[in-house]
Amino acid sequence: MKNPTAAMLVIGDEILSGRTRDANMYYLAGEFTRIGVDLLEVRMVSDDAGAITSAVKALAAQYDTVVTSGGIGPTHDDITADCIAAAFGVKIGLRDDARDLLAAHYAAQGKEFNAARQRMARIPDGATLIDNPVSIAPGFTLENVHVMAGVPSVFKAMVASILPGLKGGAPLLSQNLRIHRGEGDIAGPLGALAEDFSDLSIGSYPFVQDGAYGANIVIRGQDGARVDAAMTRLAAEFAGDCA
């Protein structure tokens, strides 16, 4: 059984300049793994209309689901919504339901619903809104692309809004063994294990601890009995080297 596939597009100069460390990708990766959606690719691009539009087109064509983060606020560098509309060849304009949400929100706060804030109600034709309980300004879903804010607290809230509507697959079961031997010593038996359990994903993630090499071996699969069997064999082979 194949799981649904997904990609993520992180938008923003602040990520690529090293000013801000992205947190949304790491969060989304964990959530998708939990519900059985395979995140297969992430791209990060700057606030450049051509780069955003072509990345959205490429990812939306290749994967079941695409999530974007960043560039949907009120300032001049927030151009994501226009790029999504361009990628799908649809119009974009002020939308009544989004404008009403925002108008009520700013009225309650005694803040002016000015031209900049009205920009956040510009939504591509045919999209559905994504609820934003944190700061009200909605994200949106157009075709298979979910467009969300870059501020981590808002991004998380929007992910929570779309997850119930996403079709997940079988959650990936995962077991981990920490082996205090260099990968060079582990590689032979591990390669043989990977051949015998070709239905599982077996990864080796090296580390250095107190100057000594080791590796975390992660065995993943949808069949818990198979994961158990592979892990039992691995643990027996490295019985003396595990923490």
Add this chain to the structure above:
Amino acid sequence: MKNPTAAMLVIGDEILSGRTRDANMYYLAGEFTRIGVDLLEVRMVSDDAGAITSAVKALAAQYDTVVTSGGIGPTHDDITADCIAAAFGVKIGLRDDARDLLAAHYAAQGKEFNAARQRMARIPDGATLIDNPVSIAPGFTLENVHVMAGVPSVFKAMVASILPGLKGGAPLLSQNLRIHRGEGDIAGPLGALAEDFSDLSIGSYPFVQDGAYGANIVIRGQDGARVDAAMTRLAAEFAGDCA
């Protein structure tokens, strides 16, 4: 004056599954900004030969420099070197100088230089080695692609090895103003500023602090006097709202 452009390819299931949070992208972004290389795109793909090869081809054709991280160790899931060779249509085989480096290293440690460890001396034809003072197994440069390890301490050491050979541009000067007003209040004056200083990059990065909205405004450019002028005007416009 245009700066050299760069892209990064992060390779590894552990990143996309959310098991590990990538640190190398954030590090490389900071180093490239410091020497005036514009990191314009990052892609993250899983340990899949087709995905790695096609991403390398696409990025190497589009950017001046490409850096990859991950997948060059001794285990069965380390397939990056083969994918790079495939992307450039060159052969790959055991290379004498890389093998000698590794043989001496393992001999000194009293460890067997077995078949798995010898895999790390497989280098595509025409590549030059990248020095690895941490764990010896070298990275390599083929054409405009620098292939490095995923372990952060080794990745950093390899970045240090290649930086002196990279042609940088004018370092980007950057000034930052933290404004305690919502982006919706800032957006109007900020947009006008961005129009008047179209030679600069002006970004707005919202935050929430103690329940109140604010934004960090970052002004970047190669001409320090212009950055100063734009920042002076911005600071005057929001004199009462800055920390």
